[in-house]
Amino acid sequence: MGQLKCGCQVRAEAKREAVTAELQKLVDDRLISQIFSTPLGRGFSRRVFASSDWPDYVLKMPLNSDGSNAREWNNWTICKDGSLSKWLAPCVAYCPDQDLLLMGKTKPIPRHFWPQFIPAFFGDDHKGNFGFFRGIFVCHDYSELDLTGFGWRQAPWRGRRDGLSKRWRVEMHQPKIEVYETYFDNYARAVRESGIA
Structure with a gap:
């Protein structure tokens, strides 16, 4: 059926x-x-x-x-x-x-709205490949997706100053998925409420 x-x-x-x-x-x-x-x-x-x-x-x-x-x-x-x-x-x-x-078409993302974590399946993950589409953080250049990868990783535009340990960055730490789903839902809501997208 x-x-x-x-x-x-x-x-x-x-x-x-x-x-x-x-x-x-x-x-x-x-x-x-x-x-x-x-x-x-x-x-x-x-x-x-x-x-x-x-x-x-x-x-x-x-x-x-x-x-x-x-x-x-x-x-x-x-x-x-x-x-x-x-x-x-x-x-x-x-x-x-x-x-x-x-x-x-996506819109540019202001610096203070860049997320700290992104899904691990993004291949070519520099800042120029992301934008806002209808108020949501999205990738607009994803010909290099790795659909076998799953989990979360620190975004490459986040430096050491964000307090994460070197061990966290070296190993592919897999935090609990529901924690980061909530993180991104809250992030998307904050972006929409700000009126920039």
Whole structure:
């Protein structure tokens, strides 16, 4: 028997399919580069563009053929229905012909809102790969996820001054998961209440 879906899930899937179809039409009509023409950034393997017509999205275009967009799309499709999705900026559409990825746009994170701990499955975990999406701390560059890793670790942007011992940092300490779930729920609530995201 199939899984029952609530009205919100059905509407979200319909919207995702409509956006995917719209993106595919833009690619087919070769209009995508005209619409997403504002450069936001450039990494090792991709360029990211924004659009005034689609302000809630960014378009990731490959610089080489390393498959980062395809890996990121695959990671999203694996994680989107589980508890890991709350850590990831949502991928909305992927066009394999052009290797183009449409993703939800994140906002920069003020320094005092950077969390102390992050999930251990993040591979490329420098500050530039994270942002706020609808008031939640998420990763927006996750083509390097290690889905075999589980637990929590100290965020790489936290230094020794935070009081954690060297032994804690050297060993992959696995604190009780429910303690840190509560920590991140409180963190997300504080961010939303601050009004910055």
